[in-house]
Amino acid sequence: MLPETQINLLLIEDEDFDVRRVKNTLKPFGDRIVIRDVVSNGLVALDLLKSHPGAYDVVVMDFQIAGSVMGEDLIRKIKKVDASLQIIVITKMTVNITDYDFAERLMVAGAYWYCTKYPGDIENYIYQPTDFILSIVNAYQKKQLELESQLSKKKLERNVEEILSQRRIIGISSATTNLRRQIEKCAASDMTVLISGSSGTGKEIVAYNIHYSSQRKHENFVPINCGSIPGELIESELFGYEKGAFTGANAKKAGLFEMAHRGTLFLDEVGELPLNAQVKLLRVIQDGEIEKIGRTTKIKVDVRIIAATNKNLEEEVKAKRFREDLFYRLNVVPIYVPPLRDRIDDIPVLFDHYLTDFSSDMGKPKPTIGKNAMNIIVTHSWPGNVRELKNVVHRILFSGESVLTNHVVLNALGYAGKKGEGFSAASIEFGDPETISPWKQMEREMRERYFVYVRRHSSSDAEAAKKLGLAPSNYHRMCKELGLK
Numbered sequence: 001m002l003p004e005t006q007i008n009l010l011l012i013e014d015e016d017f018d019v020r021r022v023k024n025t026l027k028p029f030g031d032r033i034v035i036r037d038v039v040s041n042g043l044v045a046l047d048l049l050k051s052h053p054g055a056y057d058v059v060v061m062d063f064q065i066a067g068s069v070m071g072e073d074l075i076r077k078i079k080k081v082d083a084s085l086q087i088i089v090i091t092k093m094t095v096n097i098t099d100y101d102f103a104e105r106l107m108v109a110g111a112y113w114y115c116t117k118y119p120g121d122i123e124n125y126i127y128q129p130t131d132f133i134l135s136i137v138n139a140y141q142k143k144q145l146e147l148e149s150q151l152s153k154k155k156l157e158r159n160v161e162e163i164l165s166q167r168r169i170i171g172i173s174s175a176t177t178n179l180r181r182q183i184e185k186c187a188a189s190d191m192t193v194l195i196s197g198s199s200g201t202g203k204e205i206v207a208y209n210i211h212y213s214s215q216r217k218h219e220n221f222v223p224i225n226c227g228s229i230p231g232e233l234i235e236s237e238l239f240g241y242e243k244g245a246f247t248g249a250n251a252k253k254a255g256l257f258e259m260a261h262r263g264t265l266f267l268d269e270v271g272e273l274p275l276n277a278q279v280k281l282l283r284v285i286q287d288g289e290i291e292k293i294g295r296t297t298k299i300k301v302d303v304r305i306i307a308a309t310n311k312n313l314e315e316e317v318k319a320k321r322f323r324e325d326l327f328y329r330l331n332v333v334p335i336y337v338p339p340l341r342d343r344i345d346d347i348p349v350l351f352d353h354y355l356t357d358f359s360s361d362m363g364k365p366k367p368t369i370g371k372n373a374m375n376i377i378v379t380h381s382w383p384g385n386v387r388e389l390k391n392v393v394h395r396i397l398f399s400g401e402s403v404l405t406n407h408v409v410l411n412a413l414g415y416a417g418k419k420g421e422g423f424s425a426a427s428i429e430f431g432d433p434e435t436i437s438p439w440k441q442m443e444r445e446m447r448e449r450y451f452v453y454v455r456r457h458s459s460s461d462a463e464a465a466k467k468l469g470l471a472p473s474n475y476h477r478m479c480k481e482l483g484l485k
C-alpha cells in the first residue's frame, strides 16, 4: 500500500493534543510517512512552503486554527504557492455527519480530502486511522501525477519553442516586419491562410510559424506536398481508406486529414493539385467531414488549413487549371512573401546569420567579409531567394577562406555562364577611407566586377570578349588571371 519513497508532511495544527493524535496515528508508518514540520499558524505555514519548494508532499491541516489565515482561505493560498501540493483537512467531528455542503466547499477551495477527529480528548487517534493513512497515500500519488503532467506540459512547451527557434524568421526589412505581424494575426485566429511567393522565399517557415504560435500548437502540423504525389494517390493520402476498399487495401489507412485532426494541414504547392482532388478538397473544407474510401458514413474532422503556392493562383483560375470556388475557400487570409531582392535590408542580416550559424556548425571561425564583397551580395538578384542565399553561404564556407574577397563571393554566386542576374556595376565602392586599397588591388577588383557584369549580359564568352573589345584568347587569359575560370 505504501510507496517506496518517503512521504513528507507539513502539519498545521495549533492544539498540542491534536498534534499528538496525528503523530500517534502515523507512528506505525513512521519510516514512510514523515511529519517534517509542525506549525500552528497559517502565515508561518505559507512562509515555510514558499521558502522550501518541493520539501513537502502533503499538507495536513486543522480546519480551524488561531491566527488570521485559516480554513478555505488558507487552502486557496497553499494551492497558489504550489498547485501540486495536496491538502487533507482534519475537522472536529461535527454533529451533522451529512454536511455535504461543507465537504464540497473544502474541495472547491482546493483540498484533496478531509478526515475527522473525535471531539474533545476522547481518543488518542484520528477517527478511522486507516482512512487517514490511505488518504495520505492517495494524496501523495495524486501529487506525483500532477508533477508528471506539469513536466510533460513543460516538455511540450519546450518542444514548441525549439521548433520555433529552428524556424525563426530572420530579417529587419519592413516587409519582414509586416510578415511577422501577419503571422501573429493568423496565429490568433483559426482562418484558412493562403501563402504565396516565389520559390525559396520562406513560405514553409511562415506556415510552421503560424501553426506553432497558434492554439493548435500542441497538435499535429501535417505537411503534404501536393506536387509530389501522383494524382491517383492524392485522394487516399488525404482521406485514407478502409481495409478492403479496393484491391491492395490490405489494412485500413488513416488519411492526412485524420492525422491533422485538431491540428493544421499544410497543403504545400496547392496549385499542383489535380482538378478531381480539388473537388474533393473543396467538399471537405465546406462540410468539415471526410469521406474515407470504402466507408459509407462520413467522419467529422477539425482541421485548420494553410496552403502555399509559388504559382499565381488567380492566373491558374483564369486558365481553368484551378477551381475558382476552391481558390476563394483557400484565399481567406492571403499572405504574400516577397522575393529577397524586394527586401534588400534583409540580405546582409540573413547572410550574417547563416555565416555565423554554419561556420559554428562546421567548427570553423567565422570569416570576415569586405565591404565590396558584401555589396556584391546585396546587389545580386537572388532568383532562388533565401534558399539560394543559404547555399551560397555553404559554398563560401566550403572554399575555406578566412577573408571573403569579391573573388570568393563571385565564385560562390556561380555567376559564370548565367545570364541576366546582374549586379549593379554602379555599386563599386571605394571602401573605408581609413583603409584605402592599393591601386593594383582596386584595379583588379574593378576589372573582376566589370568582367562579371559584362559576361552576365552576354550570351557567350565570345560575345563578352567582343563587347570588351578583346580577342577571345586575351579575354580567356584575363578571366583566368582574375580567377573567373
Ligand SMILES: Nc1ncnc2c1ncn2[C@@H]1O[C@H](COP(=O)(O)OP(=O)(O)OP(=O)(O)O)[C@@H](O)[C@H]1O
Pocket (backbone or CB within 6 Å): 167, 168, 169, 170, 171, 197, 198, 199, 200, 201, 202, 203, 204, 205, 206, 309, 310, 386, 387, 390
Ligand atoms: N526569413 C527567413 N529567415 C530565416 N530563414 C529563412 C527565411 N526565409 C526562408 N528561410 C529559409 O530558406 C529556406 C527556404 O525556405 P522555405 O522552404 O520556407 O521556402 P518556400 O517559399 O517554401 O520555397 P518553395 O516554394 O521552393 O517550396 C529554408 O531553409 C528556410 O528555413
Ligand SMILES: [Mg+2]
Pocket (backbone or CB within 6 Å): 203, 204, 268
Ligand atoms: Mg516550400
